[in-house]
Amino acid sequence: xxxxxxxxxxxxxxxxxxxxxxxxxxxxxxxxxxxxxxxxxxxxxxxxxxxxxxxxxxxxxxxxxxxxxxxxxxxxxxxxxxxxxxxxxxxxxxxxxxxxxxxxxxxxxxxxxxxxxxxxxxxxxxxxxxxxxxxxxxxxxxxxxxxxxxxxxxxxxxxxxxxxxxxxxxxxxxxxxxxxxxxxxxxxxxxxxxxxxxxxxxxxxxxxxxxxxxxxxxxxxxxxxxxxxxxxxxxxxxxxxxxxxxxxxxxxxxxxxxxxxxxxxxxxxxxxxxxxxxxxxxxxxxxxxxxxxxxxxxxxxxxxxxxxxxxxxxxxxxxxxxxxxxxxxxxxxxxxxxxxxxxxxxxxxxxxxxxxxxxxxxxxxxxxxxxxxxxxxxxxxxxxxxxxxxxxxxxxxxxxxxxxxxxxxxxxxxxxxxxxxxxxxxxxxxxxxxxxxxxxxxxxxxxxxxxxxxxxxxxxxxxxxxxxxxxxxxxxxxxxxxxxxxxxxxxxxxxxxxxxxxxxxxxxxxxxxxxxxxxxxxxxxxxxxxxxxxxxxxxxxxxxxxxxxxxxxxxxxxxxxxxxxxxxxxxxxxxxxxxxxxxxxxxxxxxxxxxxxxxxxxxxxxxxxxxxxxxxxxxxxxxxxxxxxxxxxxxxxxxxxxxxxxxxxxx
Numbered sequence: 082x083x084x085x086x087x088x089x090x091x092x093x094x095x096x097x098x099x100x101x102x103x104x105x106x107x108x109x110x111x112x113x114x115x116x117x118x119x120x121x122x123x124x125x126x127x128x129x130x131x132x133x134x135x136x137x138x139x140x141x142x143x144x145x146x147x148x149x150x151x152x153x154x155x156x157x158x159x160x161x162x163x164x165x166x167x168x169x170x171x172x173x174x175x176x177x178x179x180x181x182x183x184x185x186x187x188x189x190x191x192x193x194x195x196x197x198x199x200x201x202x203x204x205x206x207x208x209x210x211x212x213x214x215x216x217x218x219x220x221x222x223x224x225x226x227x228x229x230x231x232x233x234x235x236x237x238x239x240x241x242x243x244x245x246x247x248x249x250x251x252x253x254x255x256x257x258x259x260x261x262x263x264x265x266x267x268x269x270x271x272x273x274x275x276x277x278x279x280x281x282x283x284x285x286x287x288x289x290x291x292x293x294x295x296x297x298x299x300x301x302x303x304x305x306x307x308x309x310x311x312x313x314x315x316x317x318x319x320x321x322x323x324x325x326x327x328x329x330x331x332x333x334x335x336x337x338x339x340x341x342x343x344x345x346x347x348x349x350x351x352x353x354x355x356x357x358x359x360x361x362x363x364x365x366x367x368x369x370x371x372x373x374x375x376x377x378x379x380x381x382x383x384x385x386x387x388x389x390x391x392x393x394x395x396x397x398x399x400x401x402x403x404x405x406x407x408x409x410x411x412x413x414x415x416x417x418x419x420x421x422x423x424x425x426x427x428x429x430x431x432x433x434x435x436x437x438x439x440x441x442x443x444x445x446x447x448x449x450x451x452x453x454x455x456x457x458x459x460x461x462x463x464x465x466x467x468x469x470x471x472x473x474x475x476x477x478x479x480x481x482x483x484x485x486x487x488x489x490x491x492x493x494x495x496x497x498x499x500x501x502x503x504x505x506x507x508x509x510x511x512x513x514x515x516x517x518x519x520x521x522x523x524x525x526x527x528x529x530x531x532x533x534x535x536x537x538x539x540x541x542x543x544x545x546x547x548x549x550x551x552x553x554x555x556x557x558x559x560x561x562x563x564x565x566x567x568x569x570x571x572x573x574x575x576x577x578x579x580x581x582x583x584x585x586x587x588x589x590x591x592x593x594x595x596x597x598x599x600x601x602x603x604x605x606x607x608x609x610x611x612x613x614x615x616x617x618x619x620x621x622x623x624x625x626x627x628x629x630x631x632x633x634x635x636x637x638x639x640x641x642x643x644x645x646x647x648x649x650x651x652x653x654x655x656x657x658x659x660x661x662x663x664x665x666x667x668x669x670x671x672x673x674x675x676x677x678x679x680x681x682x683x684x685x686x687x688x689x690x691x692x693x694x695x696x697x698x699x700x701x702x703x704x705x706x707x708x709x710x711x712x713x714x715x716x717x718x719x720x721x722x723x724x725x726x727x728x729x730x731x732x
Contacts, residue, residue, distance in 0.1 A: 142237035506596070565596065596625075625647065645681060
């Protein structure tokens, strides 16, 4: 047992002894007091017996107020001589009912002040006091032995009080009996309290051991994951701090990695959380068994694990080994499952020196690995599109919506067949009070990760419909296109909200085009299909934006109510110099037409690009060549100027 534990144990034992000793002292005092009371009771009983059996027998029953007769006096003297000869009485006095002494064996007390005790006894009360012979103020001579002074009322045969017997009885024999009884009591008390202390000590020892075990268990649970028994995020962070400190002292690199399981949600949704937990436990066991003594494998939450590797300048091989362990099949309910993992990692001090910074960077690398299906990715500053300024902007965006800081600009879509414009696309801008005019790339990506995107989309949709509701070109109403995110499509009431807005404004459904990206379409295909079908049935047109940059299955194009394909501008802008991109553009146009879809070419900035799209059979062009996005109040002027140019060209 460690010395510190022994010291604490000794202190605990000493402290536990104090209440036992105090209890013993209290009991001893109580026993002593009770023994004294029993001694007085014994003296009272002897004096009462003497008064009733002896003194009253030698008196003729008259009141002592008239004194003793000669015969009574002789009889009393014989009685006193006999009692004093046996040592049963130290002093003997008879008093009348007024308390005055009428007989004293030693002649004391005659004519002295009457005691209160004597008057009380004359009234019928028996009083016993522990005192010493000659200790009263009116006594003479040296103080004698300890005695019990008793005042007993005397009565005759008719139970009439006739006087008082005052007698001093030796306390020594009584005290001996009391002390003998006390000795037995003290011995039993010591034995009992000693046994009690031992029992309490054993109980305390057992409880303290249990408490120490429970404290140890609680300490372990506070720092470890309850499912896998791996270190949790709290312990992981502390060990990361320690590893970084050691790396600074020993000048050795430290690798911090974040591991996220791919498709784990499918396991939970398909086989249930119980089987999902079984998978996590098995993977945790594999990772823990493989870890080196100085490394740390932790479960950070959900299907995310953290790794700390010390002293490896190139940790990719070790991380690849961990990924291989995860890739091995796991048998769940008789089914062999194979999962993959995405790993992002950093190496300190090269990628950072603070734990929070390193974890953020490793998280960014992990998402890059997951998005690009790369398996293992080391952090690079070019991957990080998130910074404190952008996070601050997202926090301010909520107020911007309420404070009227957002505006919409509109970009026309031109028909490549006849140059007619019947559709404009609404694009949100932020007139920030300190950062100036902000484009959506500054705040939309992060807003799409929060519920704020729902409020923003609702605002854009309602504002675009209101601003374009009465906008006419050649007496024909314009249609407006509004971009929608994956989170919007996942909302179960999104379609109903759009339909409700159209009805409230009394606007024809075919004047609204909902633009969605391939990524949004694939995020939750079932809900997306349901929402789009409801909108299409109501008359809203659907446009698939940035087509060609994602992984949309051709089956989706035929199954979903899509009316328009917008070719991703990365293919359009360089199709003049990149034959492969030009071929992709032509293929998308042919695909769209074969599916009876209208095709839009985005990013048209030169006349040559416009002509190439026209020759390829593209239906609509959109880009800076035709017009840059503009506020709604400038649209009439732009349409007028454009009409004048077209007339001039024709003439």
